[in-house]
Amino acid sequence: MSLLIRGGRSFRNADTKKLAVLGTVGVPANYGGFETLAENLVRYHADSRLPIEFTVYCSSKSFPGKNPRYLSAGLRYIPLHANGPQSIPYDIISLFSAVRHRNDIILLLGVSGAVVLPLIRLVSKAKIITNIDGIEWRREKWKGLAKWFLRLSEKIAVRFSHEVIADNAAIADYVYSTYGADCHVIAYGGDHVLEASAQPLEDIDLPENFAVAVCRIEPENNLHLILDAFSRQSEYSLVIVGNWRSNAYGRELRDRYGSASHICLLDPIYDLGKLKTLRSQAAFYVHGHSAGGTNPSLVEAMHFGLPILAYDCDFNRATTEDRARYFADSDQLLSLMREADPAEMERIGKEMLEIARRRYTWEAVGKEYFDLM
Template identity: 25%
Template structure:
């Protein structure tokens, strides 16, 4: 992703001179934090924020203490501001967003950039308190489809979806599928700016020894361990065919202890299935670079950064046939029927 592409997110009301373009003060709200340890939204924000800071803008990212160490105040030229949140499944995002808005007011930003529909339920408050700031929001995915949410949470997230398509000066989507949905459902013409990933470099393989792995001897999947990511489908498919490759699952849960326990129970007694936990930096790069196959079994996505990363390494890929994966992968891989472990086993 080039810095020029990152700047595109800031072209709000380009026909007027309401907002200046150069040397802007920009704040990001809604993400857990950076540097990205896990999470597509966090990787997305990091890539854009760092490039904007490099271009000379004054960039602040609000972070959660449960994700980014509170004493970390700068990352590659981006200012980090740790803001309190209640670290529970239902209150983490909303409490952090609420307080971040008030901290943002003190900074008098030129641009306020929200991420995801959960935090976007408070776009109205940002609009009220910062009327002179350009308000931008990125619609990453329809979170209410995710199995972890109860009925009330899904209703609340749908309010956030309405807000993200009504309140900001500019709505961004990361996929054409979402852009078409926002036009059809809300009559909103969104700016389509897809996720991007940095091109890989030569990274070696020495980190693989941590898990007794060798180049080319494992199947890889990278995601948070959350039910809608479909890792249970992958484990079941893998166990149907007993391939001669190990299965490496990179990631951890997030308020999903029951699901993580379910996955561990599925894998019990099979030493070929390896859970590495969250990985980043060179360790993650080496896991990608040396895999024999990448599998992305998600039931719901926006535009999967892990899938794009696997493509950047030139890996053979199998993905669920949801529209967002078909948009990202096109003819560069294979698809299996969503939620069908038998079909996934056949494709592997």
């Protein structure tokens, strides 16, 4: 495929394609992986000066100022929250708005609104490209009707999108085995974390010889296994950044382990400079995610050359090319820490950095997306 670049100049004429990106809180990114993806697609578009008119749909609940543009992208606002139960009408309204504004290409991030794609295909000739995210319906937080709806949405997204994107080879294998459909595998970039200037962590004294994790505090991220393993040894301290107060699971873990002298449970940190300070001083990164494909926080840690101890699942093995160290329970994680050899850990860190530079840069990811679109 080739990019639509003509002499390095941008065009606005009859040949200019119109692209809408849907399914995120909006840009500039201040929430999660899809938002970071959308922002970096905007940056790639701006830097490459592509002949594409670019629009990003945003939540006015998160951006009450409703700026009309961000870099090279126009912004449209939907008066709903982009996450939680409102994500479904948020995405559906965004889809119909994108059709009404005659976009030629619609990039849908996530499957929340995919139930209306059959109708969208009937009323619009737009090319629909859907990033189906992780296998969302498998997450433990979804039960009953919600789980059923997400599985249905995934099925419809695969069936009625012109192209489907998976961020991880293991998800592509799942889609093929489940639906008989092929996916484009396009991961996330993580090199944006290196651009920030390191900032001090006020009122936080980082311990020596510590491991770090940055994640949402949810059961499928296996924080209970990680905390149990670290509580049974004293050679390594542990610093976890997450939303401990948002659910009963997190509050229970905080109550149980928060007073341990070598365990530091921090509230969410969104400042990349502060996260850079934390990651750059860590001895290794511990990653408990068991769902969700290529996880942005794992890719970001790899760009710091950190050795990775990851939960043993297909997604994490695919992301790290089977070259990290893996655990399935707290005993295995404890053994990995006790048996850690400094030379081996250094080698793992170098291998993670090599993989990150080869596979997880926003330049490469942007090119793959725009080649496809």
